[in-house]
């Protein structure tokens with residue numbers, strides 16, 4: 129079959145003659161110029177050919193076709209020379225070819241289209257798109273219609289677009305509505321919007337499989353639909369950590385070619401009920417306080433995080449707690465090994481082999497054995513107790529523009545583990561050093577008050593007697609930030625454990641209204657006593673509980689992405705090489 133897809137002939141690009149060659153995996157064209165020895169070759173992996181059209185085609189400012197009999201146009205992924213922050217920016221490449229005859233032109237279009245079909249089996253045909261018109265700088269609608277929709281149209285993707293009118297609309301749609309025929313779901317927004325898609329798809333998949341999400345010991349079913357993220361939020365951490373850049377064109381092109389990046393997901397539970405899922409940060413102390421503070425200043429837009437970071441830092445707080453964790457089984461890597469999870473990561477590939485041992489394509493036969501959790505004995509939990517500046521659990525590096533290396537630079541996207549970062553109480557200067565190192569390449573774990581562990585589960589509790597005091601104290605602080613309604617809510621939180629009540633809790637904005645933590649600024653600088661508990665930040669949402677259990681689920685969802693492409697680390701794949709496993713980026 130492969131040989132059928134081979135083709136070679138002379139073609140013209142403008143007035144210059146080229147030798148075009150289609151091998152199984154690459155489409156190359158080389159200048160034919162007898163005078164010059166250095167021949168220029170352009171090589172495009174077939175998997176990155178976006179569309180093949182008869183005639184000379186333009187798509188911008190609008191689609192224009194000059195159908196000359198012997199012409200065809202190839203659209204493909206072109207890597208931009210200007211690097212996007214951490215990964216590579218992708219742009220739409222276009223070359224118009226002229227053949228010696230119409231017969232040859234038809235052969236080229238037929239062979240190229242067949243090769244694309246063979247080498248990109250996961251390209252979506254139909255997508256469900258949710259746009260949050262209020263995310264980030266409120267540009268979601270414009271970004272989709274001016275940048276993404278024309279690209280989807282070019283390649284023939286049909287999309288059903290829903291502009292959301294309320295928070296949780298996308299999640300509810302995915303939980304209840306008919307999803308037949310869709311290959312994937314795209315969210316245009318930030319991490320909060322991604323969270324809605326994540327919860328909708330995971331919940332729907334477990335419902336359909338008859339699995340109970342409440343029990344952390346249950347092996348959840350991976351979601352069949354892919355998720356695409358068009359970044360239009362404030363932090364866009366999930367997009368940055370899985371693509372390496374925050375750029376709608378790059379993300380749209382990853383969706384079009386059907387790239388597939390599995391992602392670990394952490395489920396967070398309280399009193400035998402699921403609270404939320406997370407892919408980036410479950411953080412107590414500093415990151416929880418920053419989020420709670422920032423919600424009061426949403427009007428500042430993305431700047432609210434910088435302002436709140438400074439306010440919370442100045443409040444100089446630490447919290448008592450008991451942290452228990454289950455170290456990762458047979459870990460393939462360590463959080464201090466100074467490696468990075470990049471596109472084609474071998475640690476994640478080996479985890480895929482462990483998870484799906486019988487499937488050559490990795491994805492059909494799920495190994496419950498690898499993800500088994502229920503037979504863990506109590507003695508396997510490691511326990512530490514003390515005062516912490518922050519306790520953070522992250523399933524991935526959680527890099528973002530503010531922290532280009534991330535909370536845990538050597539964490540992996542799809543290895544079934546998370547990194548638990550414990551920052552013990554320390555002096556303000558020490559903690560500032562730790563925070564500052566997030567913004568540079570310095571090792572934030574190389575500090576005497578910081579430890580990091582690669583784990584598969586974490587439990588957090590307050591010291592005995594502490595929890596009741598904590599809630600009483602919060603309820604008693606009505607004069608600081610709580611009205612009658614809030615006090616009622618705190619009572620509900622401390623006594624309830626049902627998932628229905630959790631579902632009713634809703635968005636982070638509602639949460640800050642319902643469970644107003646006293647301002648850390650006020651408490652740290654103006655009051656004599658600090659509050660005894662912080663809040664958990666779960667991918668940018670405040671959790672209504674302090675005592676939680678977290679479990680990492682290996683590769684529970686798949687994104688239209690391929691991990692961060694690091695141009696400098698590209699391996700030496702010779703031009704036209706047929707078997708480039710890493711979808712070589714040297715062309």
Ligand SMILES: Nc1ncnc2c1ncn2[C@@H]1O[C@H](COP(=O)(O)OP(=O)(O)OP(=O)(O)O)[C@@H](O)[C@H]1O
Pocket residue numbers: 259260261262263264265292293294295296316317318319320321322324360361362363364365635636668
């Ligand atoms: N139409 C809507 N009206 C109000 N809120 C909405 C609407 N659609 C979605 N939301 C909610 O808005 C919240 C924030 O949206 P989003 O994540 O897109 O932007 P952001 O908060 O600016 O970015 P980030 O999450 O990256 O910081 C989400 O949690 C989502 O549930």
Ligand SMILES: CCCCCCCCCCCCC/C=C/[C@@H](O)[C@H](CO)NC(C)=O
Pocket residue numbers: 319320363364365408409415419433437438441526528530531535563564566567665666667668669
């Ligand atoms: C006093 C100066 C403070 C500087 C602090 C710099 C540290 C930046 C680290 C950022 C890590 C962000 C981790 C990502 C979290 C996301 O899940 C979440 C949702 O978007 N974002 C936030 C801000 O909670």
Ligand SMILES: [Ca+2]
Pocket residue numbers: 392523524539540541542543544545546
């Ligand atoms: Ca991981």
